[in-house]
Amino acid sequence: MPKATVERLPLYLQCLQAMGDVESTVSSEELANTAGVNSANVRKDLSYLGSHGVRGVGYNRLELCTQLRRALGLIEKWSVVIVGVGNLGSALAKYRGFDASGFNVVGLYDADPAKLGHPVDGHYVKSMDDLELDIKEHDVSMAILTTPAAAAQSVADLLIEAGIRSILNFAPSLLKVPDEINCRQVDLATELQILSYYQAAGRA
């Protein structure tokens, strides 16, 4: 499946869920409008799911949701750990929306002894020493990385060593990871800088 398609699937899912239960069927045109893309693009994307829409009618909304979830691997619930329980890490830990999307935060870890045992949203912050065993024991394969940039690479190495297969990294630091490890970078400063470009350019 094309990379570009994969990156749109969550968007479709979100749009479909936001539609409420009123509509039982949805056309590519309709979905395209709410998602802000071209309707042919929607149809081509959905065709990769082996999805069978009904000509003249559209797609069954609930069935399509299920197919999207299956394609995204969201049928099973993923266990996730958060490493680096500072400002951002605790905000993420408190976020209720992950559950709804198919993820379950099972542990918070920090290197700072002052933070250990401190409760954050029902979880107690644990030591980095517990990380490896917890990951192996609970078969955790995803991690959210919110340490300072300087620590990010070494923590990532640790996580991979412990068996983590996917990392969502918020530290502004490019991680060097093996090919078989999935890694995505979320960089807020970068986003603002891109906005800055367009705003500065638009004014010129």
Added chain:
Amino acid sequence: MPKATVERLPLYLQCLQAMGDVESTVSSEELANTAGVNSANVRKDLSYLGSHGVRGVGYNRLELCTQLRRALGLIEKWSVVIVGVGNLGSALAKYRGFDASGFNVVGLYDADPAKLGHPVDGHYVKSMDDLELDIKEHDVSMAILTTPAAAAQSVADLLIEAGIRSILNFAPSLLKVPDEINCRQVDLATELQILSYYQAAGRA
């Protein structure tokens, strides 16, 4: 300038800054390696800056930084407001890294009366009623939106009405904005779902 290029410029800037002051000159190959892209791609990107590297030598690191900042519109410092001072909003408010990237948080706003006047990192949370005047008075043109999804669109309308030209939206809700408004979406659940796809697929 191609969209794809614009989205890489902040990355280059970040890499160059991370190199420390040791190197005064850097080749496209070197930058490409640290940024994880192809060196021809780097050269083509930089050529849009009218940047003049020196054949046989490379680019002057500091000069290149300056050119990148200029191209991104980071010579001037942008004032930013944060609307929705909950978990995520306060984490962002406390973040020190924005200053370094060329942004200055000048105000925090929330609709919840219980939050008003509460101090977050030197700023007092203000009422939504103050928003419009503050934006106009201080010539603020960028906003970070961290309200619940249900409120996002109406808050965005308000911001645009008040004169905001760029919005960084964290709420999982597609904003409908006029063409001349720059808007970027950061959706953490989406990121995790994309990771989920690759992890589930890789295992198959």
Added chain:
DNA sequence: TCGGCATCGTGATTCGTTTCACAAGCGAAC
């Protein structure tokens, strides 16, 4: 001063993605 080497800048090429356009298919109405 000159030659060789490293690296840039960029036309040509390849690749992936988006968009177009339309035949095929389905349901509803009569």
Added chain:
DNA sequence: GTTCGCTTGTGAAACGAATCACGATGCCGA
């Protein structure tokens, strides 16, 4: 049962971006 209108699925075309390949060019050492 037949017609009509709507929507899908998909080949073909257009587009944009990444990569290749190499000529042009500046530096440095002999």
